[in-house]
Amino acid sequence: MNMASDHAHDRPHEPPSSGRRRFCQACIGGAAAITVGTVVYPIVAFLKLPVRLGESKPVQIPLDRLIPGQAYYADFHGQQVVVVMSESGPRVFNASCTHLGCNVVWDTAHSNFHCPCHGAVFSGEGQVVSGPVSAPLLEIPFEVKEGNLIIS
Amino acid sequence: MSVIRRIYGWIDNRFDVTPELEKNVTKKWVPRTLSWAGCFGGLAFFTFLVQVFTGMLLLMYYKPHPESAWDSVTFIKSNVTMGWLVQRIHAVAANLMIALVLMHMARIAYYKIYRTPRELHWVSGVLLLLLTTMMAFTGYLLPWTQLSYWGAKVGTEIPSAIPIIGTDVVEWVRRGKAISGETLGFFFSLHIWILPAIMSAFMGMHFVMIRRTGISKPL
Known part of the structure; x- marks a missing residue:
């Protein structure tokens, strides 16, 4: 913990809206969205009405x-x-x-x-x-x- | 983002959740010396949750009757969109859960974490292991395949080794002399309600006790 905070003080703080920070945020957000999507998509697909065979026979x-x-x-x-x-x-x-x-x-x-x-x-x-x-x-x-x- | 923050603020104003969240989640540090092996118990719980949710989905189509059980599982696997995936995840997570529970217990046993003040953690943990294996065993019968049928037959034969009452126990578990639709119904009720309810109670106990005693800190 201490090591991590010391490390942060080594460098000058970058402004929160810098391009690098926004790029990292986009990467993390994108990865999170893909993860959530891979979980949600099969569930939503599962809830769809399944194809039943031989439904409209005369x-x-x-x-x-x-x-x-x-x-x-x-x-x-x-x-x-x-x-x-x-x-x-x-x-x-x-x-x-x-x-x-x-x-x-x-x-x-x-x-x-x-x-x-x-x-x-x-x-x-x-x-x-x-x-x-x-x-x-x-x-x-x-x-x-x-x-x-x-x-x- | 600000919308989420405003909703959180609204709730926090009324229920003062921030100190509780900090105490239990955001500012609760993991000991530095704890290795990844300390995650096995939590991962076992995660696989349990995965099975609860996939189980709910499978329950939409599964029919616990000898004439339709196999057909309904086949229907899930071949006609329901992503049904094969949900069914596979449910079955694979069951195997993973057993493996993770055993790895969790092996670590607790090796580092002697079961000692005072954590004796009851071990006792409840052993009961959870038994309940987990019972979940696996009852779930194995439900697809009503040849393997399920004979697996259940061999498995329910085990209590017959008990002196005097053995055969009565076997008959009680099978709900009759042989594996039948009654066995399927009984195993189904055990698998989807009775065992998960008992397991949830023991898990709650297990987790509350860990919070009270704290986890065992390695040197």
Whole structure:
């Protein structure tokens, strides 16, 4: 300690804003910034949403698996869709209730949908029957190819 | 810079932190004769902190279930950005921590630093060594690989050497007769909460005692 302070007295003090001092400060600051960066960058990168494989596959359901009066749920782009076999053929709806977005549940006994959150009821055709909703269930287009129902 | 200084000034005005900082950090000198070997304990603590933070990150994706544990670790390593790095740092820091703890203890033993008034430092230190190895052992099972599985099987077999209660202890540790999903869940809870909580308590004790007695000053 004493040695270090004696050493400092050997030379005249340089003004605090001299070029050499600022250069040293920039070097130390830069090294510190690089160090912090190498720690922070992997952490921030880790927190990014990861790439999930096979996320946007089309839904494919064989038609002979669809029984009248039953509903089939499937995941489509992270959304639940529901397929209902009616007398006029299959219909596909977005399962999220048009009130606040809970997934509606198919009631086989009454052939309608009811929402578990606030009790909304939709008919098998997606029309509002009762509850705090004004809009019918969103219908999703589909195509039938080689005996398969395809939502893409 | 002046912004930081003003924030510091605002806090200092209210809590008078400067004398405490000077006493404990900025004007607390390291004895000149202390060698770099005196850093092993502090470095072991640093690797512990590294593992706490990387562990928090891994916990975002890890699933402690026999059917998904291996897949979730593979997902971290191959799908999460920088996931391989975080997972590797967590595992390498564990090895480093064991090495640093042993080097720290070897130095304390060689210079007889454990003598009065520092007996309890040694006792708490030995308990911390045991807790560290338990952390390593429980963490080793979590990726649910062949090595993990058989490592846990061989490791949990050790208490069976205890007379009379040995087999009961083995069964208690495994949460059943064999290594199963129950073992995985138990080791997971030990690894992420129970052991780190106990370790933190002993570390706090270890550090407070060092501050009270002062570190052993070499000649």
